Amino acid sequence: MSHIYIECDETRCMSPADAPAIETEALTKRYGETTAVAGLTMTVDPGTVYGFLGPNGAGKTTTMRMLTTLTKPTSGTARVAGHSITDREAVTPHIGYLPEEPPIYDELTGREQLEYAAGLRDLPDADATERIESLLERFDLLEDADRRIEGYSKGMRQKVGVIQAVLHEPAVAFLDEPTSGLDPRAARTMRETIADLADREMTIFLSTHILPVVDELADEIGVLHDGKLVAQGDPETLKSRAETGEARSLEEAFLEVTQEASPPEDDTVEPSME
Numbered sequence: 001m002s003h004i005y006i007e008c009d010e011t012r013c014m015s016p017a018d019a020p021a022i023e024t025e026a027l028t029k030r031y032g033e034t035t036a037v038a039g040l041t042m043t044v045d046p047g048t049v050y051g052f053l054g055p056n057g058a059g060k061t062t063t064m065r066m067l068t069t070l071t072k073p074t075s076g077t078a079r080v081a082g083h084s085i086t087d088r089e090a091v092t093p094h095i096g097y098l099p100e101e102p103p104i105y106d107e108l109t110g111r112e113q114l115e116y117a118a119g120l121r122d123l124p125d126a127d128a129t130e131r132i133e134s135l136l137e138r139f140d141l142l143e144d145a146d147r148r149i150e151g152y153s154k155g156m157r158q159k160v161g162v163i164q165a166v167l168h169e170p171a172v173a174f175l176d177e178p179t180s181g182l183d184p185r186a187a188r189t190m191r192e193t194i195a196d197l198a199d200r201e202m203t204i205f206l207s208t209h210i211l212p213v214v215d216e217l218a219d220e221i222g223v224l225h226d227g228k229l230v231a232q233g234d235p236e237t238l239k240s241r242a243e244t245g246e247a248r249s250l251e252e253a254f255l256e257v258t259q260e261a262s263p264p265e266d267d268t269v270e271p272s273m274e
């Protein structure tokens, strides 16, 4: 396996003065009548893998878009790597983001895309070249690195997206479904890479519906439902029933906490025929 060149010092991987990697207080986002995120208060410690779970439409993407300064909250506050998310210029050097659709240019080759991303982050050329080569090799992309991205498969695009999200060694990496489209070998490489980055004190905010990935990697898990955090804890705590201490799978825990949080059937309003 290739060596991964992620070196962290006080200004890069570590959040300033060991502040929480992510801290939110009553963070809220409304779109008209829809409350996508409803008063989210949470803390993520530096160097942890935080598994961010929730059913479709729970508000995960909206939360990540606020934390990465792409969407403004309606109310509430948040700090990422010690900086308020209202200060975009202060936050962005410390974060990396892999959204559902990686922002990459079809007309560039994979290598050119990564060099472009390194340039945006002001990485010195020598560091950029070394890291790009190392990560391309790790993700088995070296052979295709000089082909244009328009000819890439979904999994290859995903690999480029992930590499560019962590290339500059951010303090906090937000990864939305990082194993999406990856074959089993590449998915394993992705999990190993996430574990390596966390070992090097990078905080990984990991949103995925693939619960075994979270079970394997997360130090802490938060479950969002209807914009609210309905469960939080380390995987073992979450998997043990509060009342009896009996063990359950992460899938069972997820289904139970999101079921309990749903409004009872009686409360649903029948559509009016008037």
Ligand SMILES: Nc1ncnc2c1ncn2[C@@H]1O[C@H](COP(=O)(O)OP(=O)(O)OP(=O)(O)O)[C@@H](O)[C@H]1O
Residues within 6 Å of the ligand: 031, 034, 035, 036, 054, 055, 056, 057, 058, 059, 060, 061, 062, 063
């Ligand atoms: N730009 C937008 N305009 C209007 N409503 C939006 C917008 N973005 C998100 N929403 C709504 O906010 C809620 C939360 O959406 P969000 O995409 O954050 O959920 P999610 O947890 O990421 O879902 P999924 O797991 O399906 O990706 C949904 O009801 C969605 O319809």
